[in-house]
Amino acid sequence: MKSNLSYLKKLELFKELDDYKDDQFFAVADQRVKNHLPQWISFSPNIFWLKQPEEEKNLEVFGNAVEFFLKQGICRSSTIYAIGGGATTDLAGFVAATIQRGVPWVAIPTTLLAMIDGSIGGKVAVNMPQGKNLVGAFHLPERVLICGDFLSTLSEKEWMSGKGEVLKYGFLSREVHDLILSKAPIEEIALACAKHKSQVVERDFKETGERINLNLGHTLGHAFESTLKIPHGHAVAMGLRYLFKVTGNDEALAEWEQLAKALTLPVEKLELGAFFHFDLKSFLDYLDHDKKKSGTTLRLVIVKGIGNCYTEEVVLKDFKAKICAHADFKSS
Numbered sequence: 192m193k194s195n196l197s198y199l200k201k202l203e204l205f206k207e208l209d210d211y212k213d214d215q216f217f218a219v220a221d222q223r224v225k226n227h228l229p230q231w232i233s234f235s236p237n238i239f240w241l242k243q244p245e246e247e248k249n250l251e252v253f254g255n256a257v258e259f260f261l262k263q264g265i266c267r268s269s270t271i272y273a274i275g276g277g278a279t280t281d282l283a284g285f286v287a288a289t290i291q292r293g294v295p296w297v298a299i300p301t302t303l304l305a306m307i308d309g310s311i312g313g314k315v316a317v318n319m320p321q322g323k324n325l326v327g328a329f330h331l332p333e334r335v336l337i338c339g340d341f342l343s344t345l346s347e348k349e350w351m352s353g354k355g356e357v358l359k360y361g362f363l364s365r366e367v368h369d370l371i372l373s374k375a376p377i378e379e380i381a382l383a384c385a386k387h388k389s390q391v392v393e394r395d396f397k398e399t400g401e402r403i404n405l406n407l408g409h410t411l412g413h414a415f416e417s418t419l420k421i422p423h424g425h426a427v428a429m430g431l432r433y434l435f436k437v438t439g440n441d442e443a444l445a446e447w448e449q450l451a452k453a454l455t456l457p458v459e460k461l462e463l464g465a466f467f468h469f470d471l472k473s474f475l476d477y478l479d480h481d482k483k484k485s486g487t488t489l490r491l492v493i494v495k496g497i498g499n500c501y502t503e504e505v506v507l508k509d510f511k512a513k514i515c516a517h518a519d520f521k522s523s
């Protein structure tokens with residue numbers, strides 16, 4: 192059940208990959224990282240390239256990828272490599288979970304978000320018209336090869352998204368919290384986040400207990416992501432901030448400010464006032480359909496202290512009333 196994490200420099204990664212340089216090297220890869228990769232991968236006929244990974248994370252492209260690999264002669268002993276951000280690793284992992292009833296896969300995450308979250312933990316999926324990640328499987332990668340050198344070409348938007356998710360780990364892990372505040376190099380912080388998630392997943396693979404805490408900030412986060420059309424990690428950072436505001440958790444809010452500043456997140460872009468088009472009704476409707484809701488309650492992850500979180504069922508109606516009564520939402 193162990194997810195095998197390694198941190199490598201680019202040359203070390205290339206050396207590892209060179210060992211698999213044969214007609215049995217199969218990969219799903221994001222076109223955008225082509226220039227980062229050794230030339231033999233760019234020219235390999237066994238790579239299923241993605242141009243717009245999030246748009247292509249669907250059943251149709253999943254089917255095309257499966258057909259492609261079968262035509263290329265993939266067999267049960269083959270391994271599929273996933274090279275890209277979280278959308279690429281989600282799609283590739285799902286292909287690996289289903290081809291010939293499951294072949295091994297190796298994740299090579301290339302965005303900060305995928306390095307600390309998306310590629311770790313074996314939740315693999317595609318999106319459906321009815322919502323994100325609705326068809327998928329639990330299929331752990333054999334290895335996760337983290338190489339910080341990929342980060343050099345990330346756009347500002349993707350940096351912000353990754354750092355938003357790092358902020359969450361600052362509440363879940365004392366080690367990550369202290370690394371952020373001491374302004375450690377982002378690669379070191381990323382590795383600590385990845386290790387934290389990996390250890391939690393090892394103890395609770397199917398998310399029946401402690402893994403639920405990894406959803407901290409995601410209830411409001413998903414509602415922001417859907418209604419404001421902003422990247423996932425950006426929405427998680429806002430989800431955390433407004434969770435603390437709405438529940439009156441002033442201590443956690445003060446920590447949030449400190450962590451966000453240390454991560455050089457643009458705090459002004461993480462408040463509702465920055466969005467002219469916020470639609471409160473759609474936001475509240477989204478909470479009604481949140482998949483963690485059971486009946487009339489909603490499951491929230493609450494921060495008691497750093498590294499000390501727990502889940503609480505709250506009455507949806509009361510929680511929505513608190514949101515509506517909050518000054519920031521009132522003035523939106």
Ligand SMILES: NC(=O)c1ccc[n+]([C@@H]2O[C@H](COP(=O)([O-])OP(=O)(O)OC[C@H]3O[C@@H](n4cnc5c(N)ncnc54)[C@H](O)[C@@H]3O)[C@@H](O)[C@H]2O)c1
Nearest residue numbers: 223245276277278279301302304305308309314341344345
């Ligand atoms: N399975 C999980 O546990 C889990 C957890 C969190 C998120 N996710 C999924 O991950 C996805 C979000 O992850 P993401 O933000 O990495 O998305 P992504 O894969 O769409 O990547 C974001 C953008 O960055 C580009 N990109 C990738 N690597 C790059 C690089 N090195 N330099 C420049 N650009 C690069 C991509 O082409 C894309 O445009 C969502 O689909 C989400 O559902 C999954």
